[in-house]
Amino acid sequence: MGSLKRKRETQKEDEPGLLEKSFLHTGCDSWVRGRKLGQGGFGSVYLASVKKPKLGSEGFPGIMAVKSALMVESLELMMEKSLLQTLRSSPFVIDCYGEDVTAGLGHNLVYNVFLVVWLQI
Numbered sequence: 001m002g003s004l005k006r007k008r009e010t011q012k013e014d015e016p017g018l019l020e021k022s023f024l025h026t027g028c029d030s031w032v033r034g035r036k037l038g039q040g041g042f043g044s045v046y047l048a049s050v051k052k053p054k055l056g057s058e059g060f061p062g063i064m065a066v067k068s069a070l071m072v073e074s075l076e077l078m079m080e081k082s083l084l085q086t087l088r089s090s091p092f093v094i095d096c097y098g099e100d101v102t103a104g105l106g107h108n109l110v111y112n113v114f115l116v117v118w119l120q121i
């Protein structure tokens, strides 16, 4: 996404297995970060499992991908999320379920965007 992209260090606060406190309640009550799927210019991508998936169009599926960045470095990820939601009706754009802000053990805030998980064969 452009030449401004910078590869950033993986942050300890968004690593799998850490207990994270969620601050936004956008329909996803409780989720757990799983293994890392990849690294992009604007964030790290992990599996995310929802503890109590809700049914219906506003609900979250049981398994998603979550793209995360430290809040202080998350401007591009916020813009990406906004763009994905604007283009949501397009069959060529990946579904974005929403966002969350969490705090890891280091109490640094992490911005998270929930996406459809691709199957990686």
Ligand SMILES: Nc1ncnc2c1ncn2[C@@H]1O[C@H](COP(=O)(O)OP(=O)(O)OP(=O)(O)O)[C@@H](O)[C@H]1O
Binding pocket: 001, 005, 037, 038, 039, 040, 041, 042, 043, 044, 045, 065, 067, 080, 094, 115, 116, 117, 118, 119
């Ligand atoms: N929805 C997803 N499901 C499964 N794996 C994903 C998903 N999104 C990203 N990944 C994995 O994470 C890696 C990084 O993805 P990301 O979109 O952040 O990188 P990118 O292509 O460099 O995009 P950007 O330029 O927006 O940072 C991908 O190469 C892929 O392996």
